[in-house]
Amino acid sequence: MSVRFAPPPEDAVAADVAAALAEDIGLGDATASLLDDAPDSAYLLCKEDCVVAGRPWFDACHRALDPEVRIDWRCDEGDRIARGTVIATLQGRNRALVSAERASLNFLQTLSGTATVTAQYVDAVRGTGAKILDTRKTLPGLRVAQKYAVRVGGGMNHRMALFDAVMLKENHIRAFGSVAAAIARARALHPELPLIVEVETLEQLRDALDTGCTRVLIDDFDAATRREAVRIAKGAPYHGRIPLEVSGGVDMDTLRGIAEDGVDCISIGALTKHVRAIDFSLKLGPPPA
Structure with missing residues (x-):
């Protein structure tokens, strides 16, 4: 093999x-x-x-x-x-x-x-530097198998399940009142796990970059805001140390443009869901x- x-x-x-x-x-x-x-x-x-x-x-x-x-x-x-x-x-x-x-x-x-x-x-993002990731939107009982198939196809795996990474999304951040507070709690309880933070605004993006995490997910940003997010994350004082992931609104028509904006990762539920x-x-x- x-x-x-x-x-x-x-x-x-x-x-x-x-x-x-x-x-x-x-x-x-x-x-x-x-x-x-x-x-x-x-x-x-x-x-x-x-x-x-x-x-x-x-x-x-x-x-x-x-x-x-x-x-x-x-x-x-x-x-x-x-x-x-x-x-x-x-x-x-x-x-x-x-x-x-x-x-x-x-x-x-x-x-x-x-x-x-x-x-x-x-193939569609080849040459841009963007990596294709899967999600947890898998067929019940076949997650390990489908995520393996994503790797066979040249993609990369997102977290396997709820136990192997912390992913702070809108509801988690709302419960703690701020991105920084949610990150601090996650680091205190699970310092050994990767930490992915979903942000909805450029202000939240700066908070996540300042506080520190493994990856920042910019979900459903329009094209102009996405490009500004890339400019912020790759410029001083952050210099691209924390990768940016895009999710939501991704299909073959939008994929190449998103990748060319300079994001690091694009996660696509359709790989395993459709x-x-x-x-x-x-x-x-x-x-x-």
Whole structure:
């Protein structure tokens, strides 16, 4: 497998696969039981252009039902694949091959969809220095998998969940009365965690930069205010030490302009929220010549 990004945690993959197979097979695959459980082969066909992601889940589905299955991949994780390409062949027991088919393809099609759209956003900001981040707007139960797919597509992960970073948003700041007071409380209770602060005005931006944090999120700023925020954050006395993140109102039409304004990060919920699966099929028999 490619070493361009960290592999997913094995325990997370195993848990996802166990849940998927239990959901799909339940008490047993009634249709697969009609087969004679003989050795057979299969091939995996990619039916549209995409970035491939999800091999660990695909493999784990098949190996859970047939530990002796042989899977020969013809591409690496993260490769850009053309429509009509055979990307893997399998050798195993026919019952296991057909029973694992749907679950393995569900993972592959969903994660490849996430990786593919992430790569499109990454391509769109290439040369600007802006990084594409995901959000917590993931499919329930598949956060680790989808965030892995974002990395495969060339993006970066925002916080994984509520436990691994402090993110002060409008309601938190309102409760403390000011950005500075909210930051002080966060630093006192969780000094070891990254601290992200969402600001709504340039005054709040200056407060966040003066008090200090890991990153500042400027949410729903209009273009002129966003450019002024960049000028402030990158000028004296701050000199760009604290990165600026943009979220909200980001799509392919607005993305490049936002990146060219000089922000450091752009977080996009659509990477994992608006999932369109990639079309794959698994067919018994040898691949076409």
